[in-house]
Amino acid sequence: MTSTASSMDSTDTRQGQAPHEQRPSWQQRLRRFGYTAAPRSDVRDRLVPPYVQPSPRMWQFIGVSRPLAEKIARWSGWGGPLLVTLLAGVLRFWNLGNPKRVIFDETYYAKDAWALVHRGFEVNWDKNVNNLILSSNGDVPIPTDAAYVVHPPVGKYVIGLGELMFGFNPFGWRFMTALLGTLAVLMLCRIGRRIFRSTFLGCLAGALMAVDGLAFVMARTSLLDGVLMFFVLAAFGCLVLDRDRARAKLAAALPADPDGLVRPDAHIAETLRLGWRPYRWLAGLMLGLAIGTKWNGLYFLVAFGLMTVLWDVGARKVAGARHPYTAVFKRDLGLAFLATVPVAIATYIVSWAGWILSPTDGSGGYYRDWASANGRSSSWSWLFPDWWLSLWHYEHQVYEFHVGLSSPHTYQSNPWSWLVLGRPVSYFYESPTPGKDGCPVEAGEKCAREVLALGTPLLWWVAAFAALYVLWRWAFRRDWRAGAIVCGVVAGYLPWFLYQERTIFFFYAVVFLPFLCLAAAMLLGAIIGPPGSSDTRRVAGATGAGVLVLLIAWNFIYFWPIYTGTAIPIDDWRSRMWLDTWV
Numbered sequence: 271m272t273s274t275a276s277s278m279d280s281t282d283t284r285q286g287q288a289p290h291e292q293r294p295s296w297q298q299r300l301r302r303f304g305y306t307a308a309p310r311s312d313v314r315d316r317l318v319p320p321y322v323q324p325s326p327r328m329w330q331f332i333g334v335s336r337p338l339a340e341k342i343a344r345w346s347g348w349g350g351p352l353l354v355t356l357l358a359g360v361l362r363f364w365n366l367g368n369p370k371r372v373i374f375d376e377t378y379y380a381k382d383a384w385a386l387v388h389r390g391f392e393v394n395w396d397k398n399v400n401n402l403i404l405s406s407n408g409d410v411p412i413p414t415d416a417a418y419v420v421h422p423p424v425g426k427y428v429i430g431l432g433e434l435m436f437g438f439n440p441f442g443w444r445f446m447t448a449l450l451g452t453l454a455v456l457m458l459c460r461i462g463r464r465i466f467r468s469t470f471l472g473c474l475a476g477a478l479m480a481v482d483g484l485a486f487v488m489a490r491t492s493l494l495d496g497v498l499m500f501f502v503l504a505a506f507g508c509l510v511l512d513r514d515r516a517r518a519k520l521a522a523a524l525p526a527d528p529d530g531l532v533r534p535d536a537h538i539a540e541t542l543r544l545g546w547r548p549y550r551w552l553a554g555l556m557l558g559l560a561i562g563t564k565w566n567g568l569y570f571l572v573a574f575g576l577m578t579v580l581w582d583v584g585a586r587k588v589a590g591a592r593h594p595y596t597a598v599f600k601r602d603l604g605l606a607f608l609a610t611v612p613v614a615i616a617t618y619i620v621s622w623a624g625w626i627l628s629p630t631d632g633s634g635g636y637y638r639d640w641a642s643a644n645g646r647s648s649s650w651s652w653l654f655p656d657w658w659l660s661l662w663h664y665e666h667q668v669y670e671f672h673v674g675l676s677s678p679h680t681y682q683s684n685p686w687s688w689l690v691l692g693r694p695v696s697y698f699y700e701s702p703t704p705g706k707d708g709c710p711v712e713a714g715e716k717c718a719r720e721v722l723a724l725g726t727p728l729l730w731w732v733a734a735f736a737a738l739y740v741l742w743r744w745a746f747r748r749d750w751r752a753g754a755i756v757c758g759v760v761a762g763y764l765p766w767f768l769y770q771e772r773t774i775f776f777f778y779a780v781v782f783l784p785f786l787c788l789a790a791a792m793l794l795g796a797i798i799g800p801p802g803s804s805d806t807r808r809v810a811g812a813t814g815a816g817v818l819v820l821l822i823a824w825n826f827i828y829f830w831p832i833y834t835g836t837a838i839p840i841d842d843w844r845s846r847m848w849l850d851t852w853v
Contacts, residue, residue, distance in 0.1 A: 390624025408438025451489025534590025558617025
């Protein structure tokens with residue numbers, strides 16, 4: 271034994287066995303597929319692994335003085351993510367008002383947002399009002415007739431904030447989605463840094479999302495899915511932060527042996543209460559805002575709820591609990607439920623405040639007067655206020671609409687094709703003649719201007735392999751980081767396979783794009799090589815990963831014209847249609 275502590279002081283009753291014999295039989299059988307159990311070490315480091323400390327050598331290599339290099343390395347935890355975010359912000363806000371058109375579903379959400387922030391509910395607009403809005407910079411009267419809409423109001427309120435600040439015009443209704451798209455890159459950098467314990471890999475994940483075409487286009491268009499992605503990612507980040515804080519509290523309560531190593535303790539692991547855990551409550555708020563943007567946020571509420579409970583089970587098990595599931599059931603499950611489900615539901619209901627407070631005489635929100643007109647037919651209806659009955663009826667009607675939506679659309683796609691970019695969505699297309707709308711005079715024929723919701727192809731194709739990699743790593747290496755990434759992808763992707771007959775679109779995939787970027791960063795980190803690898807291995811791995819990242823960046827630059835609606839000769843446009851299904 272290398273420790274002076276007696277084996278009698280440990281909760282592990284199998285210390286006299288050989289290392290492989292200590293593992294359960296199922297783990298020994300899975301070794302043939304690459305499974306390896308985590309090495310035993312100081313429990314504190316297993317509960318809260320230390321961050322990789324950045325080295326100042328790179329900065330010294332390019333001529334920076336050692337004191338400055340050390341300072342840069344020390345501040346890189348925030349400096350790196352902020353630089354990546356600056357890049358993302360410049361890309362997303364550059365010429366944001368172009369094209370000066372109402373593109374794709376902006377025709378719904380931009381106008382709904384303007385009505386919400388002024389009236390508290392959506393209204394019916396004249397079908398020809400778009401041109402008037404553009405020509406008058408939004409100086410148009412707001413109708414009073416309530417409109418039937420099928421998405422909750424949070425995302426439209428967010429879009430409306432930008433309109434209040436910058437006007438009822440393309441820049442105004444795209445401002446908040448661009449801002450949230452930029453902040454999502456910052457969050458992803460910091461989340462990646464925390465789960466990988468590496469500033470480099472965290473910034474790499476954020477940089478990949480900064481140069482993804484789908485994330486870029488969604489941030490420059492006032493649609494709801496980019497807002498949904500932001501709230502989902504924020505909820506995930508809160509839960510990751512909560513995980514670290516809870517495990518740190520657990521580690522601090524465990525005893526240390528004479529050598530200073532923290533050891534497991536079954537009593538502490540099973541009885542310690544971890545408190546109210548404010549970041550978990552904040553995650554519940556974010557999930558409520560996600561559901562209040564689009565209903566598919568419900569899948570993340572379920573998936574993330576299960577994930578955080580399993581994280582607690584794992585933490586108590588590492589700390590020495592003999593019955594971790596029972597301990598979590600007694601000590602954690604109740605507060606975990608309260609912090610997520612009721613908070614999310616309450617947030618969702620509050621988001622309807624504008625509709626709830628609107629008049630009930632028929633001049634308020636759609637269906638607002640339903641209960642007063644015919645909603646008291648049930649013998650139990652007296653228990654509920656009118657607004658509750660009317661809202662319940664409205665939600666039921668929306669549910670019926672969603673499950674029955676099967677109207678064909680030119681750009682609908684099947685989720686089987688999403689990861690390989692089988693069918694992107696064209697938000698805007700024009701064919702200007704030479705000399706007009708940016709079309710070069712020397713083009714000789716009409717140009718093409720398009721805004722195509724297409725992910726950066728090389729990134730998505732790499733991410734498809736990365737998704738398989740993290741699935742393998744979670745299943746056979748028991749890597750919680752891979753499991754968390756898989757959870758995000760599963761919650762955002764797999765539910766759409768239940769709706770094969772529905773009219774659905776590729777851009778729905780933006781909600782799980784951050785998790786694909788985390789998967790790609792994890793795969794690239796594996797290509798570079800683990801700590802302790804030989805210099806030859808690290809140089810070869812870093813070269814291969816670096817070339818791949820540069821190709822992804824080049825791919826984004828190559829497709830830049832069809833992400834931004836820039837006029838290019840028609841032959842140049844055709845050269846970018848790599849698959850027939852993109853046209």
